[in-house]
Amino acid sequence: MTDIDTLRRAIREADPQLSRFDPLSRIICLDDFDRGMCGWTQLVGNYEDSLDAMLPGYAQHSHAMLSTLPNWDFGSHGGVDGSYALKIATRPRKGAQNVAIKRLTFRRAGPIRLEAYFTFKPEATDLLLSETDIRSFGFLYDLQIGDASGPGDRVMPHLRFLNAQDGEHIQRWQFKRRTTPIKPIGTAGKTITHYHLSPDDWENLPGGEQRLCYNEIPTKVNWHYLRFDFDLASMQATGFQVNDRVFSLESFDCIRIPAMKNLWCMLNLAFFAETDTDKRAFAYLDSVCLSGEF
Amino acid sequence: MLPENLTAVVARNETWSGASATEPYEAGWAREAIVFVRALKEPKGALPKARIEISADGMHWCAEGSEFALPATRDAVTFQRLTHFGNFVRVAATLPDGAAITVLVTLHLKA
Numbered sequence: 001m002t003d004i005d006t007l008r009r010a011i012r013e014a015d016p017q018l019s020r021f022d023p024l025s026r027i028i029c030l031d032d033f034d035r036g037m038c039g040w041t042q043l044v045g046n047y048e049d050s051l052d053a054m055l056p057g058y059a060q061h062s063h064a065m066l067s068t069l070p071n072w073d074f075g076s077h078g079g080v081d082g083s084y085a086l087k088i089a090t091r092p093r094k095g096a097q098n099v100a101i102k103r104l105t106f107r108r109a110g111p112i113r114l115e116a117y118f119t120f121k122p123e124a125t126d127l128l129l130s131e132t133d134i135r136s137f138g139f140l141y142d143l144q145i146g147d148a149s150g151p152g153d154r155v156m157p158h159l160r161f162l163n164a165q166d167g168e169h170i171q172r173w174q175f176k177r178r179t180t181p182i183k184p185i186g187t188a189g190k191t192i193t194h195y196h197l198s199p200d201d202w203e204n205l206p207g208g209e210q211r212l213c214y215n216e217i218p219t220k221v222n223w224h225y226l227r228f229d230f231d232l233a234s235m236q237a238t239g240f241q242v243n244d245r246v247f248s249l250e251s252f253d254c255i256r257i258p259a260m261k262n263l264w265c266m267l268n269l270a271f272f273a274e275t276d277t278d279k280r281a282f283a284y285l286d287s288v289c290l291s292g293e294f
Numbered sequence: 295m296l297p298e299n300l301t302a303v304v305a306r307n308e309t310w311s312g313a314s315a316t317e318p319y320e321a322g323w324a325r326e327a328i329v330f331v332r333a334l335k336e337p338k339g340a341l342p343k344a345r346i347e348i349s350a351d352g353m354h355w356c357a358e359g360s361e362f363a364l365p366a367t368r369d370a371v372t373f374q375r376l377t378h379f380g381n382f383v384r385v386a387a388t389l390p391d392g393a394a395i396t397v398l399v400t401l402h403l404k405a
Binding site: 035037042044051062065067071072087089123124125 | 295304317322350354381
């Protein structure tokens with residue numbers, strides 16, 4: 001470790017905002033939702049001429065919101081160290097999903113690290129624990145090589161915590177390598193679409209079983225830490241940790257599709273929620289830190 | 295830092311008929327809001343007024359008292375100003391038989 005590394009670490013560990021993260025040398029963004037939306041928005045599907053062209057999977061999406069995690073029985077829950085978190089809410093229909101996304105590009109194809117504090121709960125419409133009402137919480141990157149770096153692909157690493165499926169409490173991390181067939185949108189030949197969050201093609205991450213703290217009534221939440229490391233040079237995942245568990249990524253791979261003509265150096269990151277019942281699923285992000293080596 | 299200022303699209307290309315409403319939206323941080331409704335297609339039938347509803351929990355709703363016209367033609371826009379609305383807010387309308395409107399509903403919120 002060099003002097004600059006030691007100095008950097010000391011400064012970060014003395015900063016309460018950063019001390020609970022373990023970022024790489026450069027912080028791309030530190031999004032604490034006590035400061036507002038921080039550049040997170042809704043994932044709108046592609047269209048041309050008419051919004052009717054949008055795939056139904058995307059048409060259901062709506063805007064994330066700044067939430068105090070208010071509950072009918074005890075009021076606002078608040079975040080890790082402030083009042084607000086980013087809330088991603090699905091519609092109250094089994095299988096419904098919603099996504100919050102941040103759209104960046106990268107300046108060097110090297111290691112990046114995504115860290116976040118998250119939690120999830122269903123809407124508390126019943127006085128029951130409801131631990132199998134949320135299908136999943138997950139996250140993804142949408143990445144593409146630089147225009148002068150090819151040949152290469154558009155690469156979309158996806159991970160989700162499959163909490164429950166059809167009422168069965170499963171609690172394991174999954175990944176996916178396949179998306180739906182690519183479909184042209186409109187007539188100008190400029191836009192395509194595919195539904196990478198389709199419920200099909202999820203695969204179990206070997207060793208990915210994890211029992212997360214859920215708490216004992218449908219309104220109490222506990223915050224969880226996650227870290228996902230990815231190398232933009234090799235386009236391979238290199239590390240994944242949630243709370244005290246570090247998972248092997250030996251079997252992990254990403255969705256890989258041909259590079260597209262207008263997405264060079266794309267670095268998008270997104271979080272999503274899915275419900276397993278006709279009840280809204282809520283995923284919450286207290287804060288997100290994206291860092292890189294460059 | 296400037297105060298938070300958010301444009302949130304809460305319903306996009308949704309066709310309302312019968313009892314309809316936007317999804318619950320938390321905006322307790324905002325001191326004021328304007329709700330915009332645009333008709334994306336030619337509406338059908340007799341349109342009722344839209345109303346603002348508020349809620350303590352996002353599940354049990356009260357009429358806030360504000361009512362405003364729904365847009366009568368394609369691409370027409372109507373709006374309603376709001377203050378003092380607590381946290382959860384939504385736009386609701388009860389359309390009579392034979393009436394339908396395809397809406398884009400936008401909340402413009404300011405801290």
